[in-house]
Every structure is written in C-alpha cells, then in structure tokens.
Amino acid sequence: MASLHVKINNIWQDLHSSEGMPALDVVRGELGLTSTKEGCREGDCGACAVLVGEQVGDMVRYRAVPSCLLALGELRGKHLVTLEGLVEGAKDGLTPVMRAFLDENASQCGFCTPGFIIALTSWLAEPQVPDLAGALRAIDGNLCRCTGYGAIRRAAALLVERFKDLPLESGARLKTLVEAQVLPPSVLEFMAESAGKPEADSVSRKISGNAPARGGNADNAVPVAVVGGGTDYYVRNPDPEEGFSPFLTRMLPEFGQIRYVSDREDRWLEVGAAVTVRDFFSSHVVRHEVPGIERFETMFASTLIRNLATVGGNIVNASPVADITSMLLALGARLVIVPEADAGNKNTPLRLCPLERFFLGYKKLNLGPGEVLKAVWIPVLADPSSRKFSFEKASKRRNLDIAAVNTAISFRIDKGRFRDVRISLGGVAPVPLLGIGAQEVLEGAPCDVSDKKSLAGLAKNAARRAESAISPISDVRGSSDYRRRMVHQLMLAHFIRLFETSGVAEELFP
Numbered sequence: 001m002a003s004l005h006v007k008i009n010n011i012w013q014d015l016h017s018s019e020g021m022p023a024l025d026v027v028r029g030e031l032g033l034t035s036t037k038e039g040c041r042e043g044d045c046g047a048c049a050v051l052v053g054e055q056v057g058d059m060v061r062y063r064a065v066p067s068c069l070l071a072l073g074e075l076r077g078k079h080l081v082t083l084e085g086l087v088e089g090a091k092d093g094l095t096p097v098m099r100a101f102l103d104e105n106a107s108q109c110g111f112c113t114p115g116f117i118i119a120l121t122s123w124l125a126e127p128q129v130p131d132l133a134g135a136l137r138a139i140d141g142n143l144c145r146c147t148g149y150g151a152i153r154r155a156a157a158l159l160v161e162r163f164k165d166l167p168l169e170s171g172a173r174l175k176t177l178v179e180a181q182v183l184p185p186s187v188l189e190f191m192a193e194s195a196g197k198p199e200a201d202s203v204s205r206k207i208s209g210n211a212p213a214r215g216g217n218a219d220n221a222v223p224v225a226v227v228g229g230g231t232d233y234y235v236r237n238p239d240p241e242e243g244f245s246p247f248l249t250r251m252l253p254e255f256g257q258i259r260y261v262s263d264r265e266d267r268w269l270e271v272g273a274a275v276t277v278r279d280f281f282s283s284h285v286v287r288h289e290v291p292g293i294e295r296f297e298t299m300f301a302s303t304l305i306r307n308l309a310t311v312g313g314n315i316v317n318a319s320p321v322a323d324i325t326s327m328l329l330a331l332g333a334r335l336v337i338v339p340e341a342d343a344g345n346k347n348t349p350l351r352l353c354p355l356e357r358f359f360l361g362y363k364k365l366n367l368g369p370g371e372v373l374k375a376v377w378i379p380v381l382a383d384p385s386s387r388k389f390s391f392e393k394a395s396k397r398r399n400l401d402i403a404a405v406n407t408a409i410s411f412r413i414d415k416g417r418f419r420d421v422r423i424s425l426g427g428v429a430p431v432p433l434l435g436i437g438a439q440e441v442l443e444g445a446p447c448d449v450s451d452k453k454s455l456a457g458l459a460k461n462a463a464r465r466a467e468s469a470i471s472p473i474s475d476v477r478g479s480s481d482y483r484r485r486m487v488h489q490l491m492l493a494h495f496i497r498l499f500e501t502s503g504v505a506e507e508l509f510p
C-alpha cells in the first residue's frame, strides 16, 4: 500500500493506513495525539476538530474540520495541526486562545475544549475582520455539556478585542498569528514548503478499479467507493473495512473549480462537485449570479461541517431535505456526469441531466454504475441582478439541524411581471420536488412592489397550490399535517423576505 506523506504538527510523516480510514482513528490511535477527542463520531459535537492547512491557488489556508468524518487520504501533502502542535510555539505552554479560555473559566471537564480552541484558532486564521458574531459562528458546531456557553462567549469576546487589527492579507495574517503564538512556527515552514508546488498531490487521483457497482442506488448496502467530504458517508459507515480506498472527489482539481462555461446556446456557472459548501457560499461569482445567496449559508449545518461537506455529496446523498439540492433545483441547475474511470481526463464526454430528473425514487438516482457527478451547471442570466432568490427551512433547531421541510424560489421581474419562476419543495415526498402548481400561479403574473394587496394575494394563492399538491409522510421530523402547513407558511415567508419593504408582511399577518 502506498504511504501518505502528511505534515503532522511539525514533522512530515509517512502514514500507512488506508486512505478511506477516518482521520480521527489514525490521529488518536496510530499517532497518539489524544488531545483530539472522540465524542459523537457523527459531526455533531466538534470535539474531534483538527486544523488542516493546504495550498489553495497561490496561498496557504487553514480550516478546522471534524476528523471523525475526514478521510485520511484527504491529508496527502497537507498540514494537520492538533492541539499538541498548536502549543509548540507558545512560550508558557498556552496559546492566546487557550489563555482566553483559562482567564474566563471557559473549561470544566475539558473534553470539548480542544475542539473549541481549534475552531477559534481557525477563525482567527481566516482573512476577515474579527467580530463576535464571526467568532460565535466559528464554534456553532462545538458542543459543551458542562461549562455553559456564557464563559465560552466571554473568551471569544476577549479574542475579538485582542485581535481586532489582524492583517487581511492571508500570508501576512498567518505570519502575525505565528508571532503572536496563536499558530505554531510549523505553519511558516509549511508555507515555505508549499510555495511553488502544485495544489493537490496528483498521486491521489485514485480511480478505484474495484469499486462495487452502485446500480443507481445511493443507499446500497454495499459500501460505495466515492467520498466527497464524507459528512454523510462516514455517518452511515463509521468503521470502514481495513483497506477501504475510495475515490476522493476533493483530490481532483477539476472537481473543485467554480468557473464560467458555455455550450452551443447558453452560458453556465459551473460549480465542481467537490466544491465545499463553505466555498460555494463564499464564492464571489456564485454571489454575483445569485444575489443574496450568502444569507442562507448558516442555515446549513455548522462551520466545521461546511468546511468539509461538498455540493456534489449533498446531491448524490439524495436526501429529500438536502438544502443545497433544494437551492439548486430552484436555480434550474443541470448535473454534469462523467465515467468514474476517466473522471480526471479533461476530454471525457459529459452526460448532462437536469437536476429534477436525477431523482428517480427514494435514494434512487439517474446515476449508472461507474458514473460520478463532476459538476453542477447553474444558468447564467443576462442581468444577474434581476434574479430574486430566497430559501426557507423549518427545523427543530436553528443551527446544526436537518430540515423537516425546505423550499427555495428563484425568478426574474421583467416588465413588471414574474418570469422564469422555479420553486423547490423538500421533505414532502421521497424526492425533492418542483412546486409546479405554485410556479404556474406566479409565472407571468403582475409584480408591483407598491401593491401589497396584490402581492399578498399571489403569495396566498401560490402557498395554497404548493400545499394542495403534496402528500408528505409523517416521521420523526414532523407529521404530514405539519409539513403541509410548513410548506404553506414558508411560501409566504419567501414573499416577506423578497418584498421586505412593500408592506406585504403586514398584509399577510395583520
């Protein structure tokens, strides 16, 4: 078995475990780095968070991810930092992030603390102006069962105050953080070692010849051999067999791009299947083509999960309530499918499939054996600012929860009328649906933002049509009646969000 060359804290090591092992097991077992804790093993608690440094374009970037859901093979050529590595540069054995926790008594039993320290260190390393909202967002995937969040919040506030003037250029920022002993000197070494190297190690473009046939069934009992971020895969398969060596989509540069493409007639924004949910929402081009989409980022899981989960994994996992799928359905996306055995070849023939035709039944996909999803194409509008887009989700918790029901809407206003209306409905059938009846209500209807009565009337009609067209099942996330009612209410919520200043909210809920 080929070894994996990984920089672990301050030393390059060759790992011999298989590429499909969850990194957590190797970090704690083989490497003995036991500051990394195993809590839930399902991405819910953040106790297993590690920092992963990698070259992205011409810069080095560090992000916190849950190691229980991270395939070991993802680390090839990268820098893994655990708490043992973070303290290497700290003179008194504590980094400023740890010191803030100590000063505010933000740790009791300490089990969750390494995960919080890693997540907050990752937040400081990101080129943004530190504020408390950002710090709290960075730890929205970390749970503490004994200290209470007040003290942790105060520790985060201390860090905001202390580090409010960090440079925004990423290289200068990492250097400043090393000088401040937030990050260890091995970060600077890794930056020097990465300079001029190609992004991902091409040895990892593994095509698994022994991949079991998937037969179009994503929920097959036989383990599938494709892994994106692993945030669904490893929850279902927490202990893969020794030797498991999946096709890791994130190791193929062609699967990780966001760029414009055109076919004979149209222009599209291509989002690679291996683009992470975090990078999807952060992308300037995605934000340009879908104005306002960034408002919905924090409705998806947690920062730790978004740093790892991919757009392609969200689609192929085929959950009827997948959030990115719901957004892409409303945006009229098409899927680009390629043969797995030839996936890295730029000239491989593509199969295009409208997203709504990809789902054939519960977890049954229009994806043949040996095929993988390479990218998603989002239609580009002549005037992207004319696109109106909204997403709504009903879940038991505001953060870190899968939806009971979700819905997205996209349309243009052209000469005072609704045009190209698309509405998705998730969690109301075995597959994500288009709300055809509700679309019909709106398509071509007058859209006068000064006429709140007419907007409210349209919203109510569309909501009634959406609700009457579905027969959801009852399950742990909600009864059939609850889901129908939520679809109705979320349709109204789209109107309130999109026509905020029109007074439609008061008209709908006097």
Ligand SMILES: Cc1cc2nc3c(=O)[nH]c(=O)nc-3n(C[C@H](O)[C@H](O)[C@H](O)COP(=O)(O)OP(=O)(O)OC[C@H]3O[C@@H](n4cnc5c(N)ncnc54)[C@H](O)[C@@H]3O)c2cc1C
Binding pocket: 042, 043, 044, 218, 224, 225, 226, 227, 228, 229, 230, 231, 232, 233, 234, 235, 249, 273, 274, 277, 299, 300, 301, 302, 305, 308, 309, 310, 311, 312, 313, 314, 315, 316, 317, 321, 322, 323, 324, 371, 372, 373, 374, 400, 401, 402, 403
């Ligand atoms: C704590 C937690 C919270 C979550 N919250 C949300 C949430 O709020 N909203 C939401 O929608 N989801 C949520 N999820 C689910 C999950 O994070 C998403 O579905 C995510 O987008 C899956 O992407 P992935 O890359 O991790 O998929 P993976 O786990 O890598 O793959 C999922 C499936 O797709 C297949 N696959 C992946 N990529 C490809 C490809 N390119 N071609 C062919 N097959 C492929 C895999 O074989 C696997 O069957 C959550 C998960 C966790 C653990």
Ligand code: FES
Binding pocket: 037, 038, 039, 040, 041, 042, 043, 044, 045, 046, 047, 048, 049, 066, 067, 068, 069
């Ligand atoms: S052990 Fe809980 S997120 Fe990994």
Ligand code: FES
Binding pocket: 106, 107, 108, 109, 110, 111, 112, 113, 143, 144, 145, 146, 147
């Ligand atoms: S300090 Fe005990 S779980 Fe957080």
